[in-house]
Amino acid sequence: MQLVIKIIVSVIVILVATAVAKRVPSAAGLIAVMPLTGALVLVFVYLENKGNPQVMQEFARGALWGILPSILFFVVALLCFKRNLSLPIVLVSSFAVWVGAACLHQFFLK
Numbered sequence: 001m002q003l004v005i006k007i008i009v010s011v012i013v014i015l016v017a018t019a020v021a022k023r024v025p026s027a028a029g030l031i032a033v034m035p036l037t038g039a040l041v042l043v044f045v046y047l048e049n050k051g052n053p054q055v056m057q058e059f060a061r062g063a064l065w066g067i068l069p070s071i072l073f074f075v076v077a078l079l080c081f082k083r084n085l086s087l088p089i090v091l092v093s094s095f096a097v098w099v100g101a102a103c104l105h106q107f108f109l110k
Contacts, residue, residue, distance in 0.1 A: 002044070011042055033070070036061055062109060069101035 013036060021028030042059065049055040076097045080090040 002047075006040075006044060013037065013040075033074075062105075065105055065109060066102075069098050069105055072096040072101045 017028045017031040022029055042056075042063075045054060045059050075093045077090050077094040080093050085093075101109070
């Protein structure tokens with residue numbers, strides 16, 4: 001049942017963001033990266049780990065430093081769009097930079 005709830009909540013957030021994007025794309029971008037997602041995952045991690053303080057601290061630390069690879073993803077996307085590159089190139093470039101930064105993230109947090 002928890003999996004179904006997670007899927008439903010995730011779909012609702014995505015649908016709201018895409019609906020808002022039709023009128024105010026910048027607001028949709030804000031919705032897509034807002035702490036709601038992190039807060040939802042925080043609740044699920046808390047429930048699944050019975051509030052284990054060590055797990056919660058590691059999650060919060062990973063999320064905090066995980067912001068940097070995400071910022072790089074969107075910086076690369078913005079730069080690619082400014083150069084009028086196609087969506088597939090934007091996504092490949094952005095994800096490549098994100099993966100590199102995410103690997104560094106995991107290396108330094110261990």
